[in-house]
Amino acid sequence: MKRYSYFITLAAIFFAVSGLVYLIHYLIFRDLEHIFIFMGSDLGFVFLEVFLVVIVIERIIAQREKRGMLSKLNMVVGAFFSEVGTKLLGSLLSGFEKREKISQHLAVSQDWDHSDFKKAMAFALTIEDKPNCTNIDLNELKAFLVQKRSFLLRLLENPNVLEQERFSDLLWAVFHLAEEFEVRASLEDLPQSDLAHINGDMQRVYGYLAAEWIAYVEHLKDKYPFLFSLVVRTNPFREHPSPVVT
Numbered sequence: 001m002k003r004y005s006y007f008i009t010l011a012a013i014f015f016a017v018s019g020l021v022y023l024i025h026y027l028i029f030r031d032l033e034h035i036f037i038f039m040g041s042d043l044g045f046v047f048l049e050v051f052l053v054v055i056v057i058e059r060i061i062a063q064r065e066k067r068g069m070l071s072k073l074n075m076v077v078g079a080f081f082s083e084v085g086t087k088l089l090g091s092l093l094s095g096f097e098k099r100e101k102i103s104q105h106l107a108v109s110q111d112w113d114h115s116d117f118k119k120a121m122a123f124a125l126t127i128e129d130k131p132n133c134t135n136i137d138l139n140e141l142k143a144f145l146v147q148k149r150s151f152l153l154r155l156l157e158n159p160n161v162l163e164q165e166r167f168s169d170l171l172w173a174v175f176h177l178a179e180e181f182e183v184r185a186s187l188e189d190l191p192q193s194d195l196a197h198i199n200g201d202m203q204r205v206y207g208y209l210a211a212e213w214i215a216y217v218e219h220l221k222d223k224y225p226f227l228f229s230l231v232v233r234t235n236p237f238r239e240h241p242s243p244v245v246t
Helices: 002-029 032-093 099-106 114-124 138-147 149-156 159-163 165-182 192-223 225-234
Strands: none
Touching: 002 032, 032 099, 032 138, 032 149, 032 159, 032 165, 032 192, 099 114, 099 192, 114 192, 138 149, 138 165, 149 165, 159 165, 165 192, 192 225
């Protein structure tokens, strides 16, 4: 009850002040009918005012804030893929047996439209093939992720990241994979049970990573065509990625 005492007190004060104003009006003009007429008009307008302010205007402001937040978040996502994500996409791809199939579905091209991105997103979220970590240089991957640990921590501290569940899940998955590598003194001669665990962690990372990459690239196509062009030329799903325009 104490948590609501402030609001109850405030409401009582406002009702008292309102009553006092009406009383003063009556004492001056002695016109009770006039008071009730305007009181009824004011009460009738309250509902329209609540609709305009609380529902319409507040929703417009919330949408603007959301667009601004998403714009800032996409800058954070771009920094992530520049520093970590793109290299990680290529490094983990080499561990999949069906990497050609994955590349076929995720190799974005200049003529992709929304339906193509939608299909790629659906595929990325349902990748069932598990990578085989014995086909990946785990020591090199460990060194890379440990090197980027402070960068990943800074991203996790960004308040905008918390507003995007998929991207925050991706960061946690990547950070967890880095921790799995870091707590092991050696990645040589690991038992099969441990390798299977690492394979599962890498599969989780890749599902989040590929889905977030597809969403980010579609955003670039809509808003920043010059950045989209570079991503198309250098993405790890192309057979021969190259920044050179041909």
